Amino acid sequence: MNRLSLLRAGIVLVLLVLVWLILDGLDSLLTGLVAAVIGASLFVLLHVPRPYHLRIWRLPRFVLFFLVESVRGAVDVAWRAFHPALPIVPAMIDHGVELPAGQPRMLLVSVISLLPGTLSADLDSDGKMLKVHAISEDPDIAVRTLQAQIAYLYGLIGTPRP
Amino acid sequence: MSLLLDAFAALLLLIGAFFYLAGTVGLIRFPDALSRLHALTKADNIGLLSICAGSALMAGELRVALLLLLIWLMALFAATVSAHLIARRSLRDAEDSGADAGKSPS
Numbered sequence: 001m002n003r004l005s006l007l008r009a010g011i012v013l014v015l016l017v018l019v020w021l022i023l024d025g026l027d028s029l030l031t032g033l034v035a036a037v038i039g040a041s042l043f044v045l046l047h048v049p050r051p052y053h054l055r056i057w058r059l060p061r062f063v064l065f066f067l068v069e070s071v072r073g074a075v076d077v078a079w080r081a082f083h084p085a086l087p088i089v090p091a092m093i094d095h096g097v098e099l100p101a102g103q104p105r106m107l108l109v110s111v112i113s114l115l116p117g118t119l120s121a122d123l124d125s126d127g128k129m130l131k132v133h134a135i136s137e138d139p140d141i142a143v144r145t146l147q148a149q150i151a152y153l154y155g156l157i158g159t160p161r162p
Numbered sequence: 163m164s165l166l167l168d169a170f171a172a173l174l175l176l177i178g179a180f181f182y183l184a185g186t187v188g189l190i191r192f193p194d195a196l197s198r199l200h201a202l203t204k205a206d207n208i209g210l211l212s213i214c215a216g217s218a219l220m221a222g223e224l225r226v227a228l229l230l231l232l233i234w235l236m237a238l239f240a241a242t243v244s245a246h247l248i249a250r251r252s253l254r255d256a257e258d259s260g261a262d263a264g265k266s267p268s
Contacts, residue, residue, distance in 0.1 A: 078184030
């Protein structure tokens with residue numbers, strides 16, 4: 001076990017203890033510690049090495065992007081829902097996926113649904129083409145922006161812009 | 163100060179309720195399954211965030227705030243995954259029956 005995976009196990013341990021503290025407070029901390037150690041050990045045993053790791057210092061930027069876009073998405077869909085004329089233009093678009101398989105692609109499929117106007121519908125079997133359901137104009141731009149943000153988060157490109 | 167905080171918390175709760183209402187109105191008014199999912203995922207996610215933030219302010223306790231954050235994150239995770247799965251299922255059903263899922267009203 002190298003130093004990096006030891007560090008990751010440490011992070012998992014700290015996170016698990018934190019979750020325990022949040023859920024249960026200080027009353028039965030000992031039980032929590034034992035459970036957290038078991039959890040972190042299982043992580044070490046079952047962990048499958050992944051080729052892509054997110055750059056933790058780039059996370060705040062992604063979280064901010066995500067929050068701003070989520071709010072825009074919610075306001076957009078609320079506006080469409082309340083508008084008397086129901087201004088939605090449902091369409092299916094196929095969008096090329098440039099992100100590699102694994103975490104980056106999974107994040108793309110999950111987060112698309114929360115961006116304004118787009119909903120991830122289906123990924124084809126080799127994962128190169130994503131069917132996106134759109135209810136607004138310009139869904140391509142939204143998907144491309146998100147792909148660039150994720151690629152930047154995982155250190156695949158040097159700038160978060162497409 | 164405390165009054166101001168309470169007012170702000172109440173405002174957040176109201177905003178949350180508004181987005182939940184919007185999500186439900188969308189669920190009823192939108193023409194097909196996939197469009198309805200748009201309303202549910204996006205509006206409810208921000209609705210829950212708002213309500214969690216408002217409740218955290220009212221509780222005024224770090225542990226409760228973190229607990230609410232944890233709740234939001236888990237609900238977010240569940241919502242995106244289930245939205246994707248429902249979308250995929252309804253798309254494949256539509257393909258099987260030869261209809262165009264994106265356009266046909268259900």
